[in-house]
Amino acid sequence: MSDEKESAAIDADAIRALADLLTETSLTEIEIERNGVRMRVARQVTQVHSAPAAAAPPAPANDAKREAAIGTIPSPMVGTVYVAPEPGAQPFVKVGDAVSEGDTLLIVEAMKTMNPILAPRDGVVAEICVHDTQPVEFGQALLILN
Secondary structure, three states: OOHHHHHHHHHHHHHHHHHHHHHHHOOOEEEEEEOOEEEEEEOOOOOOEOOOOOOOOOOOOOOHHHHHHHOEEEOOOOEEEEOOOOOOOOOOOOOOOEEOOOOEEEEEEEOOEEEEEEOOOOEEEEEEOOOOOOEEOOOOEEEEEO
C-alpha cells in the first residue's frame, strides 16, 4: 500500500474512533492534533427540550412534595448551570415568573457547549433548585414549574 493510501486509511480509522467516542460520551464535538495533523469530528445538535420528570406512584392528595415533583425540570446532562445569558445579566427566570412553552429557563454548559433548557409547557416558576455556576448531574432537579 502506498504511503498516501495508508495515511488515508489511518485517518478514516481515527475518524471512526472519534465518532464512536462522541456517541459513547454524548459529546457534540471533539478535536485532536497528532503529529501536526488536526482532526475535528462534530455532530449536529438540536436544542434540548427537557420534559417533566416521570410521575411517581400515586400518593395522598395532600402530599405537597408529590405535587411539586410533577413539574420538576431535570437536567438532561452533566454540566454547569447558568441562570443568566452572561455574567451580570438579569436571570432568564425568577420565582413567580410566568413562562411559555419554548422559553429559555436556564443554560447547562457541557464541554464548552451552551445548551438552553427550554420550558416544556406554559407555567409559573415555583422554585429554582440550583444557583448560578453550580455543577449539575444528569437528572438533577433544575427548577419546578407549576
